[in-house]
Amino acid sequence: METQIVTITSSEPKESVDRKLMRAGEIIKRGGLVAFPTETVYGLGGDALNPEASGRIYAAKGRPSDNPLIVHIAEMEMLDRITRNISDKARRLADAFWPGPLTMIFDKSDIVPRQTTGGLDTIAVRMPSHSIALEFIRQSGGFVAAPSANISGRPSPTAAKYVIQDMNGRIDMIISADDIRTDAIGLESTIVDMTADIPTILRPGYITQEMISRRIGETDMDVTILSADSQQAPKAPGMKYRHYAPKGELVIVEGEPDKVVEYINEQTRIHRQNGERTGIIGTDRLISKYEADVVKNAGDKNDTSVIARRLYTFLREFDDEKVEYMYSEAFNGDGFGQAVMNRLLKAAGHKIIKV
Numbered sequence: 001m002e003t004q005i006v007t008i009t010s011s012e013p014k015e016s017v018d019r020k021l022m023r024a025g026e027i028i029k030r031g032g033l034v035a036f037p038t039e040t041v042y043g044l045g046g047d048a049l050n051p052e053a054s055g056r057i058y059a060a061k062g063r064p065s066d067n068p069l070i071v072h073i074a075e076m077e078m079l080d081r082i083t084r085n086i087s088d089k090a091r092r093l094a095d096a097f098w099p100g101p102l103t104m105i106f107d108k109s110d111i112v113p114r115q116t117t118g119g120l121d122t123i124a125v126r127m128p129s130h131s132i133a134l135e136f137i138r139q140s141g142g143f144v145a146a147p148s149a150n151i152s153g154r155p156s157p158t159a160a161k162y163v164i165q166d167m168n169g170r171i172d173m174i175i176s177a178d179d180i181r182t183d184a185i186g187l188e189s190t191i192v193d194m195t196a197d198i199p200t201i202l203r204p205g206y207i208t209q210e211m212i213s214r215r216i217g218e219t220d221m222d223v224t225i226l227s228a229d230s231q232q233a234p235k236a237p238g239m240k241y242r243h244y245a246p247k248g249e250l251v252i253v254e255g256e257p258d259k260v261v262e263y264i265n266e267q268t269r270i271h272r273q274n275g276e277r278t279g280i281i282g283t284d285r286l287i288s289k290y291e292a293d294v295v296k297n298a299g300d301k302n303d304t305s306v307i308a309r310r311l312y313t314f315l316r317e318f319d320d321e322k323v324e325y326m327y328s329e330a331f332n333g334d335g336f337g338q339a340v341m342n343r344l345l346k347a348a349g350h351k352i353i354k355v
Contacts, residue, residue, distance in 0.1 A: 001170065003169055003170070003171055003174060004172065005176060006024070010179050017135075021139045024139065024173055029141055031053045032046070032173070034046075034173045035149040035167055036175045036177075039184055040186070041156040041186070042149040042160065043133070044148065048082070049113065049143055057146075060171050062152045063152040064152070067152075068120055069118070069147055070103050071112070071116065071143055074127065075142065076094065082109050083123060085107045093192070093212065098126075101128075101129070102192065102205070103203075104124070104192050105202070106125060107121060109123075150162070150167075151166045153244075154244070154245065155244045157312070158312050160176035186308045186309035187339050190204060190207040199219045199220070200220040201225070203225070204221075204336075208336055225338070245349065246347065248279075248319070248324045248326055250349075251353055252327075253329060255355035256355070259355040264290060267327060268292045269291065272293075277321075277325070278294070278325050280295045280326070281326070283329055284300055284301070294317075298329075304332060304340050308336065311343060311344065
């Protein structure tokens, strides 16, 4: 398959942008697949109401078919067509955080095929805030199923070049709009199950538990989010799969700063003696003390917004730079930092060393 690569820039006339998005929308209406930018990561879109299109998404990503797809909408009135039993709490969250990086799970309506929901009777829905994403969804008919635009298990793409790396030849079109995403969040949306007795966060993100609880009161957190050894089954099928992983081996090191540096440098020296290429993700305070082939500075340890924007890029760059063994400092696990640690732990296969 030949993949069209369409670039949209911030200085481009609106008429030109609209023509490109109309072409992309026609592809979706015909059952094809289009990768598009959002304020979180790039998404891989198909017609959410077309079971064959959902099947193509799973095939293009190599994604297990029991891993539900998030349905993206651009207008609030669309929510009533694809869901049932929308609670007052859900509407309050939509008023507060849509458009934005929040996904809510509802009972699905009959028009949504089970291929889109991973065989479940529930549906995950989000309204992105990125202007290109919203217009693309409108041009596509209003309902776009879209996981992240990467090969399943790989780091989600925060730049078009990584979408092209994974999806060129697999899908119909890639919309590149990097210069319109300068304030991108860099991690996927928060997922909240609104069908539970107490609304439950299944995936942490930029919209934190504290922010949600302020709007609707008591919320719960899936205990599997930050635990590798929980005996409780994940509440969403996708949570049981390894995600965000670089090609090499990643280990998180947690402890007193001097001990973290000492341990990581000792490991990188061993790898160097074995002829193995190493990489480190560190923060401002310690970055100058590390010894490795590639060292990435995540910035201030407490500035989780910056760390989030850089994380997936670092993991992709390690692959580009042929790094075989990677070590990362642990980060603050409060608030948005919980989402950063969730993704980092999944990328590392929950390999964490405490020193």
